[in-house]
Amino acid sequence: MLVEEIMERNIHYVGPEAxxxxxxxxxNEKRVRHVPIVEDGKLLGIVSDRDLRDVSPSTLVDGDTLLLRSTKVKEIMHTNLITVHPLDAMEDAARMIYDHRIGCLPVVQEDHLVGMVTTSDLLHAMVDVMGVSQPGSYIEIEVPDQPGALLEVATIVKEQNTNIISLYITPGKREGYRIIVLRVATWDPRAIIDRIGQAGYTLLFPVCFLNQGGVK
Structure with missing residues (x-):
């Protein structure tokens, strides 16, 4: 999934002289945590709600309001920005947000701001990609880290006339192994689980099947 598929295109921004x-x-009005600073379509900087709170007294009086009204946002904006392109992968955007401990990424194309991606956008997209909202069963399988294991597991599911809703692979806890995580379109995965055991793979979840015949 690409950034352009999950980014927010309706951007609330201000100019540098605001x-x-x-x-x-x-x-406050738009309930956004990050406000881009844009001039002629080009991204100049960004401020967060925390930045705005830090320069705002906890209790406003007339003099404080006057100061906030007379101070330009360009004086407090962040200009050392981390951005993504609309055609970057969603996973890369998530890694950048995680690595840099930031709450959003401006999406820039040809020096122009075209969207914003927040942690909420990424979480929503991950829920969709993982098929969490679709009915089905969740299975974790430990397999050797070698060619053919994923194909064999997928073939087992196909032989049971069941669709795979989502699939991803994570590093195994044991060296030389990987964990295949499946969400399959059935409420009763017992036949699939039995075949996985017969194929010599180790079932990690659901735990209720660990002690049943045919499963290691």
């Missing part, structure tokens, strides 16, 4: 007060009001 006041901190106007930016704060926009953040």
């Amino acid at each position: 006041s901190i007060w106007d930016t704060l009001m926009l953040s």
